[in-house]
Amino acid sequence: MKVIRTITELRRELSLMRKKQAIHSEETIVGLVPTMGYLHQGHASLMKAAREQSHIVVLSIFVNPIQFGPNEDFESYPRDEQRDLETARAEGVDIVFIPSVEEMYPQPTQTTIAVSGITERLCGASRPGHFNGVTTVVSKLFNIVQPQKAFFGMKDAQQVAVIEQMVHDLNMPVDIIPCPIVREQDGLALSSRNVYLSAELRQEALVLSQALRAAQESVEIGTAVTAKDIRRLLHEHIGKSAHAVIDYAEIQAFPSLEPLADQEELNAYDDLLIALAVKFGKTRLIDNIRIQKMEVLSHV
Ligand code: PAF
Secondary structure (H helix, E strand, C coil), X not given: CEEECCHHHHHHHHHHHHHHHHHHCCCCCEEEEEECCCCCHHHHXXXXXXHHHCCEEEEEECCCHXXXXXXXXXXXXXXXXXXXXXXXXXXXXXXXXXXXXXXXXXXXXXXXXXXXXHHHCHHHHHCCCXXXXXXXXXXXXXXXXXXXEEEEEHHHHXXXXXXXXXXXXXXXXXXXXXXXXXXXXXXXXXXXXXXXXXXXXXXXXXXXXXXXXXXXXXXXXXXXXXXXXXXXXXXXXXXXXXXXXXXXXXXXXXXXXXXXXXXXXXXXXXXXXXXXXXXXXXXXXXEEEEEECCEECCCC
């Protein structure tokens, strides 16, 4: 496994690897797994999917300053390069790209990528500028690596929808591969930010997956019929935690992320996303479940 820190060296190495691979196959598939590091089993599942579907797997580790707001956790975002390298090696990654901030954003820079519409809701509403930071860095990574496939976790379902929209709108020649949410045994969705939670708040954070499971069951057995039923149920469940402060508990069409009006019936939609963002102390957690053609896609 090669650890590379500059764009020039990455391009050189990838060009060599592509040439070698071309001897064995007509088309060389480079799979990119973009991350901000502090890797967990959710990231490992992305690397596994990339390994299965690509000839060359590139993992990027870059805590991207421009997707953090001024009062967010850029400085304190957890980092552990040595452990990340061990995880990447165990998953059979070929190249780990770990650029510095100066390498990714040499000054002055005047170009950003902005997707409108779907970035204005949910996390986009509470984190202004966040998705511009994400789409800018992801398009830079796509230009640098030129992958055929890029792998993203569905825990950030809005991020997946935004990146798919960008790729579609800008005719980027890359397939976006969404991968299922990975959970702890007790249901907590894996996130690098879980490390911030005290034992008490971690226990309380279980209301997220419990609320989603309750919503899923109510849809399945038909006790939740309208968007309002889902919103009420989510608020009831999350309200059981003394420290939970809801940012949003929403149901919307996927991937447009158009919110459903309260009285709208769920069975009018083929593909729905129930999404949560909740603060426990200073830690903001997100989680979601997708319901497609009234069939639950991923079980909580
Ligand atoms: O999901 C993440 O970890 C980040 O938003 C990403 C896609 C690596 C861009 O910085």
